[in-house]
Amino acid sequence: MLDIRLIRSEPEKVEQALRRRGKEISLKPVLDADARRRALLVEMEALKAKRNEASKEIGRKKKAGEDTDSSMEEMRKVGEQIGALEGKVREVETTLEQLLWNIPNLPDDSVPDGLKEEDNLLVGEWGSPRRFDFAPKPHWEVAANLGIVDFERATKIAGAKFEVFVGAGDRLRRALIQLMLDSHRGRGYVEVGLPLLARRDSLMASGHLPFFEEDQFSIRQEEMFLIPTAEAALANLHRDEILSADNLPMKYASYTPCFRYEKVGAGKESRGLIRQYQFDKVELFKFVLPETSFDELEGLRGDAEAIYQALEIPYRTVLLCAGEMGTASTKTYDPMAWFPGLDKWLELSSCSNCLDWQARRANVRFKRGPKGKPEFVHTLNGSGLAVGRTFAALLENHQQADGSVVIPEALRDYLDGIEKITAVR
RNA sequence: GGAGAGAUGGCCGAGUCCGGUUGAAGGCGCACGACUCGAAAUCGUGUAUCCUGAUUAAUACUCAGGAUCGGGGGUUCGAAUCCCCCUCUCUCCGCCA
DSSP states (O other): OOOHHHHHHOHHHHHHHHHHTTOOOOOHHHHHHHHHHHHHHHHHHHHHHHHHHHHHHHHHHHHHTOOOHHHHHHHHHHHHHHHHHHHHHHHHHHHHHHHHHTOOOOOOTTSOOOSSGGGSEEEEEESOOOOOSSOOOOHHHHHHHHTOEEHHHHHHHHOSSOOEEOTHHHHHHHHHHHHHHHHHHHTTOEEOOOOSEEEHHHHHHHTOTTTTGGGOOEETTTTEEEOSSHHHHHTTTTTTOEEEGGGOSEEEEEEEEEEOOOOOOOSTTTSTTSSOSEEEEEEEEEEEOGGGHHHHHHHHHHHHHHHHHHTTOOEEEEEOOGGGSOTTOSEEEEEEEEETTTTEEEESOOEEEOTTHHHHHHTOEEESSTTOOOEEOEEEEEEEEEHHHHHHHHHHHHBOTTSOEEOOHHHHGGGTTOOEEOOOO
16 A cells, blocks of 8 residues: 555656556545545544533533533534534545555566566576477476376366376475475574465455455355465564564565466466466565665565575576566566476566555554654565476476486485486386 | 353553543553663653644654544443444363364
8 A cells, every 4th residue: 555645745656657557547536535534534523622622521510510411412413513524534534545455556766667578677597498409398298207296186176277296296396395495494584384364354455455356266154365375474464563673674484375266268378387276385575674675675586596596497587567566566576487398487486575565554563663653664575486386397497308307406305315206107 | 163251552450330631540661861980779751553733845843633442333422431243362161183
């Protein structure tokens, strides 16, 4: 959520920034509602002040045994006026809130213009795509040949867009999670295990609602949602708290399954493990001092990229253009892995600085000392990494002509030292 | 799921039956000051958040007002105190990995 005071003071600037996202949002209704709200408040608060004073007087008089009927009658009428005004205030505040909760974050000045993938800016590269002396297969073929992922049987349980990891496949999945968590722990993140369900207000705070309601899995017993990412839960970890500046930054890493009801058509980018209804992810999340958030974003990107490097997966990191960024973000890096089987670069991670946009929604603040005024923290989130896609990238990059997959050095400790996965039969 | 008890400021804890200068006693903690070579102890002062208006370069300070005693609604001139709904916590029973 944006600061209403920013909108009030520089509406054209805000509108212009939103336009960079490809959103034409008029702030006129916001400004109107804001002005009307304040006018109503002035009127209502004057009446309340009058009533408060009179009520004290009545208390005093009653104690002294004096007659109070006339002022009580008068205040009853004042009460009616206040009630009427309260109704109007509530109405206009509802309108205003709804408008504010629907405005995305503003892109940072350092973010390139553009609305499409081609407008993203290449800002880093590591490794180079391996030269194959055979035609590299897409991961689903590699996996099928090794018998480590079963898509067909998953449909018996849950339908399309799910998978079953089998044998060495599931051990590999688990090893990836373990490696990621250990790496991040070593870099100062506190590991947390989270609820996988969250209430509506939590997804509102994280910024997943009201924007993407149709992409959320919900359950029927309670009004709750399966989390689309651990970010949705982590953004609420310190909701309504006032943190101490001494404890910042607070850095969390969490492995969770993620659930996304994305109705996208079939194709290279949605086949196999790339776009499923459920996938594993290790998420990184930071609560930081405002003046440090852009440095922290660089650090976050480094923490995510460290995993690519450990797994020896070549990547390119792009700075997303304004139109490609998520709602909550002001600046996002996507490190993208090379998928030789798909002949594509695809993101295994997305690292964003949300400034105070999310912190306002979740009401997470901090104080710079016992006498400091509370300020909103800045929040950052990044995948570190999406496990399903990482699994796929690993198979595609490290596949051998004989169909086996070489396990990168760093991962072997987690797999009893085995050097490659080979077909069982 | 059933029955009952509870939720008060950073923390502990009064007040709730019998509504009235109670944003809230007291204690702890914390901040500042005094004392001290310094510290402890002691003494003094201060110590929630949000909103609106005035002032302002300011979303800094100050002043005035409003709101908040888990959240929402109601009764009343007036609600931390009375009534209703919700959320959460605890105890007992049931169920259960």
